[in-house]
Amino acid sequence: MKIAFFGTKPYDRESFDAVNQEYEFDIHYHKSHLNADSAILARGDEAACIFVNDTADAGAIRALADQGVRLLALRCAGFNNVDLQAAAENGLTVVRVPAYSPHAVAEHAVALMLSLNRKIHRAYWRTRDGNFSLHGLLGFDLYGRTAGIVGTGRIARVLIRILQGFGMNVIAYDPYPDAEYALNNHVLYTSLDDLYRRSDIISLHCPLTESTRYMINERSIARMKDGVILINTGRGRLIHTPALIEGLKEKKIGAAGLDVYEEEAEYFYEDQSDKIIDDDVLARLLSFNNVIVTSHQGFFTAEALHNIARTTLRNVADFAAGKPLENEVKRNEKP
Structure with a gap:
């Protein structure tokens, strides 16, 4: 089985080469992200492997099919960047x-919370310059505070256990609440309005769908507690960034930790340090001392990379062997 990997980094090659010793697939690594023009790199390959910032729209799907690709293997959980209708029409699984x-993701969310609350990022730069003043670094005890968790999937449930360990009260919103889980884990499901009103920290762990796109906007921010800390390790377009910036300027939002950004594809995973950031919205975000932006690195642990490689190559092996595909994404499946 020949596989074209798009948007690969050295750590991708290292983790996949280690696991591929078991499968011995013929892997062709490419630095280029997938799009309609770069799909030609998959010529002669039976599978293409992509990540979150690759573009698998209708044009790219058709181009892959023209090169002989029959399988599109995502090495990530989200698939909102894939045109599933086009894939089905062009015979791509x-x-x-x-x-x-x-x-990994839950712990990164906690790292953002703690860093923002206790101003660790600001203290780090201060002490490097010999400034040991505590002025402006005041935080608050997490103990007894309320965390609002939007979405209660696997990541959120790990996060909830961690936050309960700090002694926080946890409330949650999910369009499909799990009553048994809530009862057994001392979690209170509530409405979004109530979650916004009561939470000292809000963490987003829901998929990007039409109903969740820009769920954090001017109206929802207005309903939040003054000084709330907002964390997003989910998808960038859950937040309407101009509204977030206004909330920060008006001090309605006390701090924001963002591991994702709605226009991240042009910047994330690349070294942009010798360039001018011409995205005015991103540049404005980076100017706030109460905002931490990380480069979609919540998943980035040794364990996660190994698991990604193992599951991705097992998916390819099952496809090649004609076995049932446990992790297939169907045409009408919602992210």
Whole structure:
């Protein structure tokens, strides 16, 4: 089985080469992201493997099919960047990695919370300059505070256990609440309005759908508690970034930790340090001292990389062997 990997980094090659010793697939690594023009790199390959910032729209799907690709293997959980209708029409099977390490993402969300609350990022730069003043670094105890968790999937449930360990009260919103889970884990499901009103920290862990796109907007921010800390390790377009910036300027939002950004594809995973950031919205976000932006690295642990490689190559092997595909994404499946 020949596989074209798009958007690959050295750590991708390292983790996949290690697992591929078991499968011995013929892997062709490419730095270029997938799009309609770069799909030609998959000529002669039977599978293409992509990540979150690759573009698998109708044009790219058709181009892959023209090169002989029959399988699109996502090495990630989300698939909102894939035109599933086009894939079905062009005979491409789509598979994904539904879970690789919920602990990795949950722990990163906690790291953002703690860093923002206790101003660790600001203290780090101060002390490097010999400034040991505490002025402006005041935080608050997490103990007894309320965390609002939007979405209660695998990652959120790990996060909830961690936050309960701090002694936080946890409330949650999910359009499909799990009453048994809530009862057994002392979690209170509530409405979004109530969650916004009561939460000292809000963390987003829901998929990007038409109903969740820009769910954090001017109206929802207005309903939040003054000084709320907002964390997003989900998808960038859950937040309407101009509204977030206004909330920060008006001090309605006390701090924001963002591991994702709605226009991240042009910047994330690349070294842009010698260039001018011409995205005015991103540049404005980076100017706030109470905002931390990380480069979609919540998943980035050794354990997660290994699990991604293992599940992705098993998906390819099952496809090649004609076995049922446990992680297939169907045409009408919702992210």
